[in-house]
Amino acid sequence: MDVIADNLDSYLGGIAVTLWLSVLSFLLAVAIGVVVATFRVSPLRLARTLGAVYVEVFFSLPLLVWALLFFFGLPKVGIAYPPFTSAVIVLGTFTGALVGEALRSGINTVPSGQGEAARAVGLRFWQVLGLVVLPQALRTMIGPLGSILLALVRNSAVAAIAMSVDDLMWRSDQLATSTAQPVAVLTGTFVAYLILTVPGTWLVNALARRYRFTR
Amino acid sequence: MRNPFTIASRLLVVVALALVAAACGSDGDDTSAGTAATSAAGATTTTAASEGSDESDASAGTGASAENEGEGPEVEPGSSVAAIRDKGKITIGVKYDVPLFGLKNPTTGDIEGFDIEIGKLITEAIFGDDTKVEFVEAVSKNREPFIQDGKVDLVISTYTINDARKEVVDFAGPYYIAGQDILVNADDDSIKSVDDLNGKKVCSVTGSTSLTNVQEMAPQADVSVVFDKYSLCVEALNDGRVQAVTTDNIILLGFVADSDGELKIVDNAFTEEPYGIGLKKGDTALRDFVNDVLEQSYADGSWKDAFDRTVGQSGQEAPTPPPVDRY
Amino acid sequence: MTVASFLDPPGPRGRRRQQIATGVTAVVVVAVVVVALRRLADRGQLDGDRWEVFAQRSVWTFYLRGFARTLQAGAVGGALSLALGLGLAFGRLARGRPVRWAATAWIEAFRAVPLVLLMFFAFLGLPRLGLDPGPFWSVVIGLTGYNSAVFAEIFRAGILALPAGQTEAADAIGLRYWQSMRFVVVPQAARAMVPAIASQLVVLLKDTSLGALVSYEELLRRAQITGEFARSPLQALAVAALFFAVVIFALNHLARRLERHRPTPLAAAEIPPETLLTTGAVRAA
Numbered sequence: 001m002d003v004i005a006d007n008l009d010s011y012l013g014g015i016a017v018t019l020w021l022s023v024l025s026f027l028l029a030v031a032i033g034v035v036v037a038t039f040r041v042s043p044l045r046l047a048r049t050l051g052a053v054y055v056e057v058f059f060s061l062p063l064l065v066w067a068l069l070f071f072f073g074l075p076k077v078g079i080a081y082p083p084f085t086s087a088v089i090v091l092g093t094f095t096g097a098l099v100g101e102a103l104r105s106g107i108n109t110v111p112s113g114q115g116e117a118a119r120a121v122g123l124r125f126w127q128v129l130g131l132v133v134l135p136q137a138l139r140t141m142i143g144p145l146g147s148i149l150l151a152l153v154r155n156s157a158v159a160a161i162a163m164s165v166d167d168l169m170w171r172s173d174q175l176a177t178s179t180a181q182p183v184a185v186l187t188g189t190f191v192a193y194l195i196l197t198v199p200g201t202w203l204v205n206a207l208a209r210r211y212r213f214t215r
Numbered sequence: 216m217r218n219p220f221t222i223a224s225r226l227l228v229v230v231a232l233a234l235v236a237a238a239c240g241s242d243g244d245d246t247s248a249g250t251a252a253t254s255a256a257g258a259t260t261t262t263a264a265s266e267g268s269d270e271s272d273a274s275a276g277t278g279a280s281a282e283n284e285g286e287g288p289e290v291e292p293g294s295s296v297a298a299i300r301d302k303g304k305i306t307i308g309v310k311y312d313v314p315l316f317g318l319k320n321p322t323t324g325d326i327e328g329f330d331i332e333i334g335k336l337i338t339e340a341i342f343g344d345d346t347k348v349e350f351v352e353a354v355s356k357n358r359e360p361f362i363q364d365g366k367v368d369l370v371i372s373t374y375t376i377n378d379a380r381k382e383v384v385d386f387a388g389p390y391y392i393a394g395q396d397i398l399v400n401a402d403d404d405s406i407k408s409v410d411d412l413n414g415k416k417v418c419s420v421t422g423s424t425s426l427t428n429v430q431e432m433a434p435q436a437d438v439s440v441v442f443d444k445y446s447l448c449v450e451a452l453n454d455g456r457v458q459a460v461t462t463d464n465i466i467l468l469g470f471v472a473d474s475d476g477e478l479k480i481v482d483n484a485f486t487e488e489p490y491g492i493g494l495k496k497g498d499t500a501l502r503d504f505v506n507d508v509l510e511q512s513y514a515d516g517s518w519k520d521a522f523d524r525t526v527g528q529s530g531q532e533a534p535t536p537p538p539v540d541r542y
Numbered sequence: 543m544t545v546a547s548f549l550d551p552p553g554p555r556g557r558r559r560q561q562i563a564t565g566v567t568a569v570v571v572v573a574v575v576v577v578a579l580r581r582l583a584d585r586g587q588l589d590g591d592r593w594e595v596f597a598q599r600s601v602w603t604f605y606l607r608g609f610a611r612t613l614q615a616g617a618v619g620g621a622l623s624l625a626l627g628l629g630l631a632f633g634r635l636a637r638g639r640p641v642r643w644a645a646t647a648w649i650e651a652f653r654a655v656p657l658v659l660l661m662f663f664a665f666l667g668l669p670r671l672g673l674d675p676g677p678f679w680s681v682v683i684g685l686t687g688y689n690s691a692v693f694a695e696i697f698r699a700g701i702l703a704l705p706a707g708q709t710e711a712a713d714a715i716g717l718r719y720w721q722s723m724r725f726v727v728v729p730q731a732a733r734a735m736v737p738a739i740a741s742q743l744v745v746l747l748k749d750t751s752l753g754a755l756v757s758y759e760e761l762l763r764r765a766q767i768t769g770e771f772a773r774s775p776l777q778a779l780a781v782a783a784l785f786f787a788v789v790i791f792a793l794n795h796l797a798r799r800l801e802r803h804r805p806t807p808l809a810a811a812e813i814p815p816e817t818l819l820t821t822g823a824v825r826a827a
Contacts, residue, residue: 044560101818173662201650
């Protein structure tokens with residue numbers, strides 16, 4: 001276990017990078033997810049199709065395949081983003097499909113009566129969405145969004161290894177080799193990921209429980 | 216059932232399974248299902264599942280060198296070499312992605328290269344038959360662990376001998392001397408030596424002497440982009456992610472040959488890299504045996520033959536084989 | 543996929559605005575694709591010689607065998623995960639506190655870490671501890687570690703969703719705990735959770751591709767090998783990606799059909815996110 005103590009700064013640095021990578025990717029994913037969900041519920045058939053295609057594509061590709069295609073394939077079209085940026089884009093686009101689906105079904109849990117009533121008292125489309133539908137929808141979506149965030153943190157490890165991003169997983173892979181002590185190093189990484197995710201999961205679950213409501 | 220997607224999906228799944236079954240059945244190679252029982256038996260038997268033993272042992276065209284037979288070194292009964300012979304096959308860790316030395320060929324399932332040929336010479340000496348070998352992939356960073364854990368009997372994968380490694384494994388050979396060099400874009404004239412790497416982005420491979428050498432000799436070089444295989448480094452160079460790839464010149468040669476003139480080697484070797492055959496520390500019997508096999512191959516021309524068939528295809532002349540180091 | 547119900551059907555101006563917006567998006571998408579294809583052609587990526595490796599039947603066989611190994615790892619991993627998951631679910635519902643605690647700890651821990659980590663641990667770490675799994679079993683161990691936890695939660699949700707009357711009735715006719723579990727609870731719970739289980743199994747199949755990182759020669763790894771050999775990494779990868787996409791799309795589609803008449807009783811926080819396509823409906827409470 002000295003190995004871990006000796007390399008603690010490497011672990012902590014890795015945790016920081018993983019966190020940062022996850023946060024940025026999540027923001028991108030939410031942005032994309034909102035657009036995708038909007039397209040999916042649009043009255044326009046073309047929009048619905050585009051949204052559906054996006055979602056189907058990213059649910060049908062393993063993340064590693066997408067990461068390698070993006071990182072090693074895209075430069076053949078002339079764009080070669082550096083590793084960290086590439087990881088954010090890959091994770092963001094991939095997770096965006098998940099977020100889109102969660103948002104879409106979240107919106108659909110709000111009974112149509114709510115929207116109708118809001119329209120009946122004269123609220124406009126964006127007001128209906130912003131003041132009536134989304135606040136209720138979001139309350140039910142805390143749980144799924146939290147579990148998507150968790151999936152994102154776990155997936156960040158894949159992206160980092162594939163694209164040589166200097167995060168927790170990548171560093172521990174390098175460390176396990178250089179110290180020749182894979183058991184100790186990887187166990188330390190296991191614990192590090194627990195520390196990273198478990199408190200967040202509890203928090204999200206507590207929030208979900210607090211803000212949920214039955215009809 | 217009228218939904219076309221559903222019908223198509225079900226049909227697709229059936230077709231896919233049928234194709235897969237056909238692909239499996241036709242050659243009866245896939246032993247991974249069979250290893251279910253032997254998994255926990257440890258050591259090298261489970262590597263059958265790993266490499267899929269596709270047809271990698273059945274070396275058809277590349278010429279089993281029979282000239283090494285007969286006069287080969289003796290296998291001492293009770294020795295580690297005899298133990299390998301009793302096992303029925305030898306497991307050798309090699310590279311899958313290095314042209315000329317260890318490159319897996321998807322059309323045949325065989326691995327091709329100089330390292331493979333050396334491995335076959337050794338196999339021939341032990342078994343009298345150069346097909347009794349199983350090649351598994353040993354990327355640079357996994358070479359010492361694989362030897363230490365007994366996953367492989369030998370490692371022949373452009374494996375440089377150095378003192379740091381000698382602390383954990385032993386080496387037979389060397390069987391070739393390379394030098395570390397630098398690969399750059401053909402139109403890049405800014406890098407002429409290892410010192411020019413300072414301040415530039417350089418790619419290398421985890422667990423290789425190439426990486427540690429460049430970190431020592433060009434401390435200002437940016438080595439943040441590393442992979443576990445050289446082929447990925449070359450990709451990164453092609454994509455403009457890094458400005459140079461550094462490893463042994465003979466490895467780079469293979470990549471240059473494949474690059475259609477887009478890449479060039481700086482041709483200013485700055486280290487000496489003796490390639491050795493890695494094996495378990497302390498296994499003198501095996502080491503002596505392999506060294507005997509190597510010396511034999513120098514004498515009877517099979518070494519040169521192996522070189523000409525593989526590395527020689529790129530135009531390199533076979534050098535004089537280096538004397539083995541029996542330390 | 544209901545259209546947002548609170549929207550009035552758009553009037554002529556609204557309709558036009560939406561058509562314009564969607565039309566613009568479609569044009570942008572097409573433009574991007576065209577530009578990409580042109581650039582690929584400029585760089586010679588669409589040249590015949592980069593693709594000619596795929597004219598050889600042996601390469602397709604190579605790929606297909608790789609896919610067979612994807613399926614093998616998926617099948618074994620799936621079976622083990624389901625079995626272990628069921629056990630863990632019982633553990634979590636057990637009456638004894640230490641058992642409950644241990645099962646919960648396993649579930650929470652293995653759901654929280656990356657699958658690659660588990661595979662690396664099996665491949666690089668276990669040999670140091672005396673066990674040498676090799677690539678296939680490293681993949682299976684990794685898959686099982688994570689998915690057993692996920693299935694445990696799915697099973698538990700299914701069991702808990704069963705109306706209390708079922709267990710009460712079983713009790714009333716004299717069945718003991720394990721008997722009621724075996725004959726009454728689990729069969730019904732399992733049937734209710736089939737869509738979620740099917741969906742997660744597809745996710746598991748996707749995750750076998752991580753085996754490429756531990757030298758397991760499944761489809762992705764074989765695509766990499768082919769790309770390295772034929773000096774056409776993008777092409778080899780693209781073919782594999784297409785293969786994956788088509789097969790997994792088909793499997794997802796079939797899994798979704800299972801869901802159609804049977805909404806999945808998963809609490810919001812328990813829905814494994816990658817199965818959202820199937821188990822999608824987020825439920826209020």
